[in-house]
Amino acid sequence: VLPIFFGLGIVAEDAVLDAHPALAAFLDHLESPEGTRFLLELGERIRIDEAMLTQAWLRKQEERGQRGADRYLDLIKAVLLDERDVQHELRVSYALGLQGAPPDAAVLRDPARALPHQFTQLARARHAGRPAAGDLGGLALTTMGRAQLDRLEHAAGRVLVADVPGDFAEVGVGGGGGGILLRAMLAAHEVPDRQVWLADTFSATSPGDGAGNGGEAAGAGPPPAVRRLASDLNAVRDNIAQVGLLDDRVRFLQGRPAETLADAPIDALALLRIGEGSGVDAGDVLDVLHPRLSPGAEVIVSGVADPEVEAAVDRARDRLGITAPLERVDWNAAAWTHEEPGGAAAGGGIAANELAAAARSEAAGHPRLAPPAKSPSVALSVVVVFYNMRREAARTLHSLSRSYQRDVQDLDYEVLVVDNGSDPDQRLSPGDVASFGPEFRLLEVDGDARPSPTGVLNAGIAASRGEALALMIDGAHVLTPGVLHFGMKALRAYEPAIVATQQWYVGPGQQGDAQQAGYDQRVEDRLFAGIDWPVDGYRLFEIGHFIGERDWFDGIIESNCLFLPRKLLEQVGGFDESFSMAGGGYANLDLYERLAQAPGVTPASILGEGTFHQFHGGTTTNVADETARRERVVSYQRHFEELRGRRLVSGGSALSYVGAMTTLAAKRTRSRRWPTLAFDALREPTDEAAPPVPVPDEVKLAAIESVWHHQAWRDASWLGHPVNRYPADLHVYQELLARLRPGLVVVAAEDEGLAGRALYVASVCDQLGRGRVIAVGGRDTPGRPDHPRVTHVPGAPDRPDVAAEVAKQAPEPPDALVILGLGATPRVVAAFDRYAPLVPVGGYVVVENTVVNGRPVRPGFAPGPYEAVEAVLRRGDDFVPDPGGERYTVTFNRNGYLKRVRT
Numbered sequence: 032v033l034p035i036f037f038g039l040g041i042v043a044e045d046a047v048l049d050a051h052p053a054l055a056a057f058l059d060h061l062e063s064p065e066g067t068r069f070l071l072e073l074g075e076r077i078r079i080d081e082a083m084l085t086q087a088w089l090r091k092q093e094e095r096g097q098r099g100a101d102r103y104l105d106l107i108k109a110v111l112l113d114e115r116d117v118q119h120e121l122r123v124s125y126a127l128g129l130q131g132a133p134p135d136a137a138v139l140r141d142p143a144r145a146l147p148h149q150f151t152q153l154a155r156a157r158h159a160g161r162p163a164a165g166d167l168g169g170l171a172l173t174t175m176g177r178a179q180l181d182r183l184e185h186a187a188g189r190v191l192v193a194d195v196p197g198d199f200a201e202v203g204v205g206g207g208g209g210g211i212l213l214r215a216m217l218a219a220h221e222v223p224d225r226q227v228w229l230a231d232t233f234s235a236t237s238p239g240d241g242a243g244n245g246g247e248a249a250g251a252g253p254p255p256a257v258r259r260l261a262s263d264l265n266a267v268r269d270n271i272a273q274v275g276l277l278d279d280r281v282r283f284l285q286g287r288p289a290e291t292l293a294d295a296p297i298d299a300l301a302l303l304r305i306g307e308g309s310g311v312d313a314g315d316v317l318d319v320l321h322p323r324l325s326p327g328a329e330v331i332v333s334g335v336a337d338p339e340v341e342a343a344v345d346r347a348r349d350r351l352g353i354t355a356p357l358e359r360v361d362w363n364a365a366a367w368t369h370e371e372p373g374g375a376a377a378g379g380g381i382a383a384n385e386l387a388a389a390a391r392s393e394a395a396g397h398p399r400l401a402p403p404a405k406s407p408s409v410a411l412s413v414v415v416v417f418y419n420m421r422r423e424a425a426r427t428l429h430s431l432s433r434s435y436q437r438d439v440q441d442l443d444y445e446v447l448v449v450d451n452g453s454d455p456d457q458r459l460s461p462g463d464v465a466s467f468g469p470e471f472r473l474l475e476v477d478g479d480a481r482p483s484p485t486g487v488l489n490a491g492i493a494a495s496r497g498e499a500l501a502l503m504i505d506g507a508h509v510l511t512p513g514v515l516h517f518g519m520k521a522l523r524a525y526e527p528a529i530v531a532t533q534q535w536y537v538g539p540g541q542q543g544d545a546q547q548a549g550y551d552q553r554v555e556d557r558l559f560a561g562i563d564w565p566v567d568g569y570r571l572f573e574i575g576h577f578i579g580e581r582d583w584f585d586g587i588i589e590s591n592c593l594f595l596p597r598k599l600l601e602q603v604g605g606f607d608e609s610f611s612m613a614g615g616g617y618a619n620l621d622l623y624e625r626l627a628q629a630p631g632v633t634p635a636s637i638l639g640e641g642t643f644h645q646f647h648g649g650t651t652t653n654v655a656d657e658t659a660r661r662e663r664v665v666s667y668q669r670h671f672e673e674l675r676g677r678r679l680v681s682g683g684s685a686l687s688y689v690g691a692m693t694t695l696a697a698k699r700t701r702s703r704r705w706p707t708l709a710f711d712a713l714r715e716p717t718d719e720a721a722p723p724v725p726v727p728d729e730v731k732l733a734a735i736e737s738v739w740h741h742q743a744w745r746d747a748s749w750l751g752h753p754v755n756r757y758p759a760d761l762h763v764y765q766e767l768l769a770r771l772r773p774g775l776v777v778v779a780a781e782d783e784g785l786a787g788r789a790l791y792v793a794s795v796c797d798q799l800g801r802g803r804v805i806a807v808g809g810r811d812t813p814g815r816p817d818h819p820r821v822t823h824v825p826g827a828p829d830r831p832d833v834a835a836e837v838a839k840q841a842p843e844p845p846d847a848l849v850i851l852g853l854g855a856t857p858r859v860v861a862a863f864d865r866y867a868p869l870v871p872v873g874g875y876v877v878v879e880n881t882v883v884n885g886r887p888v889r890p891g892f893a894p895g896p897y898e899a900v901e902a903v904l905r906r907g908d909d910f911v912p913d914p915g916g917e918r919y920t921v922t923f924n925r926n927g928y929l930k931r932v933r934t
Contacts, residue, residue, distance in 0.1 A: 160176020182434075188220075197324075201230070202320075207262075210267075233267065300324050412500050417449070426564075428446070430510040449491045459473060482612060483614070517690045530595070532590050538575070572696035589620045607622070616666075774847070778850045878924065909932065
């Protein structure tokens with residue numbers, strides 16, 4: 032700078048240099064060879080720094096441009112789904128339903144909040160690409176749904192990045208939404224040399240009239256075919272023009288696509304989407320366009336929910352020798368990447384030799400420590416086991432897919448599917464599993480099926496790459512859409528934690544009981560169809576029931592989708608292979624107890640999400656014989672106690688929670704029930720020969736609450752004497768008397784209806800010509816009825832001396848029916864112990880009023896008859912509950928008809 036100033040005369044050179052000898056020396060140095068090199072090096076450094084700054088700026092601009100492109104494409108997809116106008120659709124639907132009545136201003140002003148259920152259903156259906164109640168049809172520009180739109184964007188992006196040659200084509204265009212997104216991809220990424228071809232009959236036939244490509248697919252099986260958008264050419268062009276994307280690079284082929292495409296000047300295709308409007312012609316379209324697909328091209332076919340379309344596509348793939356793996360995009364679409372002839376065959380499985388030795392032998396039973404995650408690791412590995420569950424697996428695996436699970440865009444996860452030696456016709460193939468997405472892999476087990484799933488579960492853990500795992504011991508469980516999201520959220524929120532997903536049955540109650548009233552797979556399939564699954568996975572709560580006598584807040588003893596950090600399994604081990612019996616016995620309960628009881632670990636659970644067990648003939652849950660089922664569970668309990676030397680102690684830990692209950696049907700607890708559920712009319716009312724339909728437990732419990740609180744049953748009498756019991760239970764007593772014809776009936780209680788009930792039983796014995804009655808308890812009150820068959824024994828029925836007096840009058844060998852009407856748990860247990868020896872094998876002890884203490888009535892009663900029954904059943908397997916005593920729906924003796932099965 033100074034030499035310039037000197038040259039301009041601004042500064043006197045000699046004066047400055049004389050005053051600053053160091054400056055003079057520096058200037059002399061610059062004129063030397065060393066100074067010249069210094070200046071050259073300095074200039075080079077400045078040039079490099081400038082280049083780096085320029086590159087950084089360019090990267091920043093590129094990232095900014097990519098973010099802008101992403102926002103633009105997201106906006107396009109929102110427009111295609113009409114997401115911003117869902118409220119307007121709801122307003123119109125609401126107004127149409129008024130039929131001339133004045134509208135509610137609050138609904139018109141804010142329908143999303145005034146009609147939250149309808150709004151949520153409509154938004155979820157639109158997201159899934161399905162019509163719903165309130166969906167007017169034809170307002171959205173596509174029927175694809177979010178998952179298909181995302182997959183279409185991803186496919187277009189991949190072929191652009193990979194520079195796969197060729198144009199884009201959509202066949203069967205509906206409202207033109209697919210073409211709009213493809214053209215938007217070219218615009219967003221400034222691709223100048225590709226065209227978008229739209230081929231359709233472009234018929235304006237109204238949706239649902241069965242003609243042209245605008246009608247429903249003929250013969251479509253479950254799930255029902257989607258209403259298709261009319262593809263009028265003018266309307267489609269208008270739709271594209273309205274978003275500013277109609278130009279000469281969008282080309283239309285009007286007519287039957289298989290014919291118009293044959294003559295179209297399309298040299299090569301990088302992407303082909305066959306829309307659902309093509310119907311069964313999808314196979315013909317593949318025949319025509321397959322030779323024009325470039326290596327690496329993407330193919331997406333919608334409409335495969337229609338079995339005829341799926342079959343047409345499968346035949347075309349076989350005919351054309353297409354072996355590329357089929358990926359399920361969502362419930363109604365599939366995709367694959369085109370390969371050169373002789374390319375890689377379908378894969379997706381894991382070689383059998385990758386299975387750990389633990390899966391091959393159950394000789395050494397113990398919890399196996401998990402190895403570190405295989406590289407490259409992922410955030411979550413889901414390990415799920417199937418055995419002869421091909422039907423159930425299709426739903427379970429779909430419920431684990433990205434197209435179904437919500438808020439998992441940023442979750443890096445894998446699903447390891449283990450087939451535990453299923454029969455050939457039930458076995459899953461690598462292609463079956465891989466079709467649900469690139470996250471899915473199959474573990475195939477060599478040799479025969481193993482009774483217990485513990486070994487293959489441990490093998491799955493060993494083969495997994497997850498830093499966290501979700502373990503599913505029973506593959507029959509279908510998930511709700513937020514399970515993966517909230518499971519991972521809870522792991523982070525309460526670290527270190529284990530996270531249990533609540534377990535439900537599909538069906539009206541406990542499946543073991545419901546199947547005795549006709550519940551089976553056919554009924555279950557109708558339930559799934561009735562809620563239009565999988566459009567909104569949260570509607571599973573409408574056709575489900577908690578497993579066991581529990582709800583959201585009763586604690587956890589096991590979970591069929593248990594999230595846990597891998598480090599816990601590295602520390603304490605996975606499943607204990609000592610549980611080698613069929614189904615694994617208490618293996619799942621053992622694992623939960625072991626992890627939940629670990630010091631410092633926080634057990635957590637998810638509200639508003641669940642896994643739903645499908646009916647499949649399982650070793651425990653779906654055993655029709657109540658006695659056999661009970662004996663099996665008791666054997667599991669004994670095995671655990673032998674193995675651990677103590678009882679199972681799970682369920683006592685305080686739970687932390689995540690989640691949200693977004694549907695009314697999910698908000699059920701024992702004190703807050705929603706009986707109006709979608710079990711729908713499973714029985715055709717005009718078909719006299721139709722099988723019986725089980726009453727949903729929700730309805731039973733609501734009825735019991737209503738009848739109890741109404742109190743009219745307290746006025747029931749027999750021959751003018753109060754009986755103080757619900758008449759339907761008295762009717763069951765006479766059925767037991769008529770069937771068993773006992774020599775003695777013991778009626779033990781201390782309420783004012785004891786004498787009347789004894790008289791009732793004696794009257795039935797009169798008709799049968801057999802039996803004596805001992806009324807135990809109470810006092811000799813005026814007006815008490817006398818009967819020659821009745822003997823009154825005063826005093827507390829649970830006292831030893833009173834019971835001894837009854838035993839003196841009991842026949843030998845034992846031949847009694849015992850009815851216990853006491854209250855507090857200790858008294859009921861004591862009375863049971865004193866009178867049960869009088870009952871023969873096949874006879875009954877009836878424990879009355881088991882509905883108190885919140886089951887579902889009088890929640891403040893304190894432990895009573897129900898808890899006494901639980902205590903008695905835990906001690907041994909001499910007695911089992913007989914649900915046949917509850918078949919008239921309303922009973923005050925739930926779980927109280929105890930049948931002796933052995934002495």
